[in-house]
Amino acid sequence: MGAERVLPRKVLLGVTGGIAAYKTPVLVRALVKAGAEVQVVMTAAAHDFVSPLVLSTLSKRPVLTEMVDRAPGTATWNDHVHLARWADLILIAPATANTLAKMAHGLCDDLLLACWLSAECPVYVAPAMDLEMYRNAVTRRNIELLKGRGVTMIGPDEGELASGLVGEGRMTEPEAITGQLIDAVMGRSNLAGVKMLITAGPTHEAIDPVRFIGNRSSGKMGFALAEEAAARGAEVELITGPVELTTNHSGIRRTDVTSAAEMAVAAKERFPDTAVAILSAAVADWRPAQVSDTKMKKQDRLSALELEPTEDILAWMGGEKKGQLLVGFALETANELRNAEGKLVKKNLDLIVLNSLNDPGAGFGYDTNKVTLIDTDKNATELPLLSKADVAIAILDRVEKLLTHAK
Numbered sequence: 062m063g064a065e066r067v068l069p070r071k072v073l074l075g076v077t078g079g080i081a082a083y084k085t086p087v088l089v090r091a092l093v094k095a096g097a098e099v100q101v102v103m104t105a106a107a108h109d110f111v112s113p114l115v116l117s118t119l120s121k122r123p124v125l126t127e128m129v130d131r132a133p134g135t136a137t138w139n140d141h142v143h144l145a146r147w148a149d150l151i152l153i154a155p156a157t158a159n160t161l162a163k164m165a166h167g168l169c170d171d172l173l174l175a176c177w178l179s180a181e182c183p184v185y186v187a188p189a190m191d192l193e194m195y196r197n198a199v200t201r202r203n204i205e206l207l208k209g210r211g212v213t214m215i216g217p218d219e220g221e222l223a224s225g226l227v228g229e230g231r232m233t234e235p236e237a238i239t240g241q242l243i244d245a246v247m248g249r250s251n252l253a254g255v256k257m258l259i260t261a262g263p264t265h266e267a268i269d270p271v272r273f274i275g276n277r278s279s280g281k282m283g284f285a286l287a288e289e290a291a292a293r294g295a296e297v298e299l300i301t302g303p304v305e306l307t308t309n310h311s312g313i314r315r316t317d318v319t320s321a322a323e324m325a326v327a328a329k330e331r332f333p334d335t336a337v338a339i340l341s342a343a344v345a346d347w348r349p350a351q352v353s354d355t356k357m358k359k360q361d362r363l364s365a366l367e368l369e370p371t372e373d374i375l376a377w378m379g380g381e382k383k384g385q386l387l388v389g390f391a392l393e394t395a396n397e398l399r400n401a402e403g404k405l406v407k408k409n410l411d412l413i414v415l416n417s418l419n420d421p422g423a424g425f426g427y428d429t430n431k432v433t434l435i436d437t438d439k440n441a442t443e444l445p446l447l448s449k450a451d452v453a454i455a456i457l458d459r460v461e462k463l464l465t466h467a468k
Contacts, residue, residue, distance in 0.1 A: 067292045067310065068095040068243045069450070073148035075173040076116070078106025080223045081155035081189035081232035085111050088154060088235035089119040095239055096292070100144065102126070102173045104160070128172050141175035149454075150182050150246065154215070155189030155232045158200050164212075165203035185242060187215045189232035191224050215241050251461040253294030258335040259287045260328060260374070262302035264321040266348035268366070271356045277425035278343035280304035282390075285453040286339055287313050293457065298335070300327045302342060321345050321371035328374050332381065337460060339388040340375050341414075343425070347371065379409030386463055388412045388456070394419060401435055411463055412436055414456060422446050434459055 072092055076085050085101075092099050099120040103113060113124040125144075130137040145151070153160065153173070160173075164186075169175050177184065186207065194200055195217060204214060216233035233241075261283020265273040284306050287299045291312030299308065299315045302324065308315055318324045321344045332338060347368040375389045389410045391401040394417065401415040415433040416423050423431040423446065431446045434456065444455055 066095065066240065066243045066247075068092065068097045068239065068246060069289065069292050070097050070149040070246060071147055072097045072099050072242075073144060073151045073176060074099055074101050074120075075151065075153035075156075075160075075176070076101060076103045076107045076111065077153065077155055077157045077160045077173070078104055078109060079155040079157045079189045079232075080110060082107050082110035084232060084235055085154065086115050086119055088238060089116055091235045091239040092242075093119065093121075095243060098122075100125070100147070102144070102176060104171055104173055106157075125172055128175065139172055141172060142179045145176045145179035145181070148176075148180065148182050150242070151177060151180050151184045152187070152238070152242065153177070153185070154187035154238060156186045158188075158190045158194045158197075158203075161186070161188060161200065161203045161207065165206040183213065183246070184211070185213045185215055185245070187232050187238055188217045188230070190217075190230050191222050192226050192228040192230050195230040213245065247293050250293035250295075251464045252290055252337075252457065255295045255336045255464070256298070256334055257290050257295040258298045258300070258328065258331050258338040259283055259290065260300045260324060260340045260342035260344075261287065262304040262306075263343050264302045264324055264345045264371075265319050266321065266345045266371070267352050268349050269353035269355065269357045274345055274348065274368075275303075276343050276345065278302070278304075279426050280306050280342075281426075281428065282430060282449050282452065283339075283341040284308065285449040286341060286456065289450065289453040289457050293461075295337075298331045300324055300331070300342070302344075321348060321374075325372045325374050325377075329377070332378055332385070335385055337386045337388070337464070338378055338382075339456070339460075340378070341390050343392070344374060345371055373408075375410070376408045382409065386411050386460065388414065388460065390414045390416070393417055398433070398435075398441065401433070402439055405435055405437065410437075412456075412459060415441075420446070432456075436463075 100122050101116045101124045103126045117124045125139050218231045218233050219229050220231040221227050262280030263276045263278035265275045267273050287297050291297045291310035297313045299313050316327050348371050350367040350369045387410050391404050393400050397417045401413050405413040413435050420431040422429045429446050430449050430452045434442045
């Protein structure tokens with residue numbers, strides 16, 4: 062079964078005042094169905110062609126138009142810089158000849174244009190206008206100027222136009238726009254077809270049939286990595302300890318384990334056929350030397366619990382790897398950078414992801430994380446506090462660059 066086509070990205074959708082705006086509810090629905098978070102920004106003229114209520118209902122976000130929303134007794138500033146930074150990509154569909162001209166010449170008289178001028182992410186435009194407007198030399202020049210500045214054009218297509226004429230200028234259909242975005246953002250990934258091993262969650266080391274030694278890992282970081290890798294076309298083997306999480310992508314094959322020993326067996330079995338391994342699981346370092354077959358009673362007055370070390374799966378892979386790219390995690394509470402760099406060298410890693418329990422919102426249980434990526438040249442890239450989904454994007458972006466350099 063092939064992996065479904067997905068676009069797990071934040072999309073700022075600009076809607077301008079052309080008749081093709083009637084297609085935007087279908088476009089929003091297609092983007093959301095593909096996994097995107099969609100924030101619609103409309104021009105004032107677009108309100109004449111499509112209802113903001115429909116678009117906000119489908120996107121599950123308020124539609125924005127003005128730089129300042131003025132409700133009775135209040136005023137809300139719609140921060141265009143924040144909106145542009147939030148977006149992983151900007152899509153303007155439909156893009157009228159007027160909007161293209163403003164973009165090409167740096168005009169900034171509404172919220173959408175302010176977002177576009179503030180954007181550092183990829184920008185895609187789906188032009189829509191009548192035949193003569195599209196053929197006009199001024200319009201063609203504006204399109205070429207935007208292409209030269211890195212803007213990607215989607216269409217337009219040929220077909221029946223609002224004037225009744227037939228020719229170029231028809232906005233590309235919503236499903237095709239979504240498909241082209243998926244191809245551009247996800248389909249060209251260096252991870253497409255790559256076999257990847259990811260570990261996630263905690264391990265539980267039994268004391269008796271009831272009790273265990275464990276940790277507070279939720280598995281959220283590893284699962285976010287698995288979902289993002291599968292979305293990029295990787296064939297993901299996810300080995301997870303006991304967690305209350307589910308996978309959504311058909312490109313993920315999941316194996317559930319309980320103990321460190323079980324995780325080691327599963328990981329060793331899969332590692333030889335793996336091109337990239339990311340070990341984000343919080344594997345217990347110690348386990349009871351003896352496990353009771355029956356529940357230990359309070360009156361047994363256990364005075365000491367003898368422990369023995371578990372196998373270091375990451376170190377084993379570092380010693381056995383033959384061309385594989387190996388990524389490890391380091392959760393530290395003191396001397397974070399030095400300890401992570403030492404682990405990187407000692408375990409023969411290509412990249413290590415450092416996070417600290419001292420950072421608010423990072424570590425076990427949170428939906429956010431704050432990490433530093435450290436490579437073999439000891440280059441450290443500190444990321445701000447991000448959602449674990451966005452951290453997964455950043456980690457896999459770095460993995461893709463490492464794969465490119467390895468070729």
